[in-house]
Amino acid sequence: MGVFYRRVFVDDLSDLNSVVRAGAYLPVGRNTHFGLGGVYEKYLDCNEGSYHSCDDFYPEISFTVSF
Secondary structure, X not given: OEEXXXXXXXXOOOOEEEEEEEEEEEEOOOOEXXXXXXXXXXXXXXXXXXXXXXXXXXXXXXEXXXX
């Protein structure tokens, strides 16, 4: 589980702020991990009259190797 804060700068409109992320990292080997999760972004102070949507969801898959 994690949380992030993102600020998006938009020309000619108000800037957008968004939050929230969830997922898990699973050990695959000694120095490797597989990550699986989803990101749900809720844009704070979003005006639906200016944007198509004020939230977004997308899957997230990662594979990491550490030395």
